Amino acid sequence: MKNTVVLYYPAIDFKPFYPYFWAPLSILSVAAPLVAEGFKVILLDGNLGNEESDRRVVKENLPDCICFGISSMIGGGQLERGLEMSSYVKSLDGSMPIVFGGPLGTVIPEALFKDSTVDYVVRGQGEYPFLELVKLLQSGQPIMSITGVVKRGDSEINKPAMYDKESLPPYPWHLLDVEKYVRQDRLLGERVMNFISSQGCPHRCGYCSEVSSYRSRWKALTAERTLSEVSNLVKKYNLDGIKFYDSNFFVDKNRVIEFAQGLIDNGISISWAASAHPKGLKRLSDDLGLIRKSGLKRLLIGAESGSQASLNYINKGCTTEDMRR
Known part of the structure; x- marks a missing residue:
């Protein structure tokens, strides 16, 4: 067979x-x-x-x-x-x-x-x-x-699948020659890798494929599992930086705080980067000191425009005031 x-x-x-x-x-x-x-x-x-x-x-x-x-x-x-x-x-x-x-x-x-x-x-x-x-x-x-x-030939189109990311086995890194993907980043470190801890995004921005792909839903690994997998990756491949390629890492406030605190408590000394919607950062405004202390060095914020009319037009779901904060 x-x-x-x-x-x-x-x-x-x-x-x-x-x-x-x-x-x-x-x-x-x-x-x-x-x-x-x-x-x-x-x-x-x-x-x-x-x-x-x-x-x-x-x-x-x-x-x-x-x-x-x-x-x-x-x-x-x-x-x-x-x-x-x-x-x-x-x-x-x-x-x-x-x-x-x-x-x-x-x-x-x-x-x-x-x-x-x-x-x-x-x-x-x-x-x-x-x-x-x-x-x-x-x-x-x-x-x-x-x-x-x-x-091919189906008369009806099945809807896209979505399920808890937590149910998936860990990435089988042994299938790759990982050294070919370790990168130097001027801000994050000499040995940096990419990682994804969540799928989808709860927002409905009019230009984004996530809306059609995941129907504005968001599924993520728990903070504990994210910490475990990142820790294993860092130790096994001697990394000093992680670049999260989640579409929106900062959806769940408690998950972010628990992950950041876990890095600190476990002495995992890395720099990391992630993407955020302005609303998500606004919810975490009182906790950004802790998150920065955990190693966050770069934030990619989906601001898109400084014009409220433009933000409304693309259904961004935030205000220019959210961005200023």
Whole structure:
């Protein structure tokens, strides 16, 4: 019985906007429950620039492959490169199921099915829907209805999946060559990694894909588990900085305070950065001293505009006064 799943993260044109790329947490997270269930998972990151090697790995492992998964953003050339790899896989094995995930598939899955190589699209959080799909494909059972999964030819589009992030196994870092993703950051440190502790956002900003992807819901790891996973990551790879890529890290005031206090109490000396909505920071205004003491060095605040009319127009859910505070 086949037991291998290959997950591919296409290269993105990051250089015009950013000096480097980070670990591909999307496919790493999707891999977590697969690894826990005993599947062999191979991760390929196009950003490493090993296209020839990646294609060789694909060709070598395809005979034992259940399906080929691709996680892609819309811009930066990722979608085009993802479809190119999809075409390559189909050229080797026309019956190999191709599964796409990411913002485009979540918002308008029918757009991906315009490419004849795409067989399934996973909407919203993909870890458990993809696991269920893999199990059915492995067993040869018919694919009927899986929340968050759309198959080519479906007359109805399943709603995006969302569930407690706490239920997911930890990131299987051993699937990556982690040293290739350790970065130097002038503010955070000499050895910095990325991490995501929550999914979604409770706000309804009119320009943001989170609204469609997660329907303005937010699910997070507990402060205790976030602290545990960050601590393990820091110790194992000798890190001195963590960059949280949560869309909105500061939703739950108590979680943030407990995490910050935990860093201090456990002597975890790191610098960290995270993104925030102005409303979230306003709720934490009396606790920012503690949070800063825990190592917070950079805040990315979604201010968007200094005009209240513009904020209202994009449904930002805050005022210019919130930002000034």
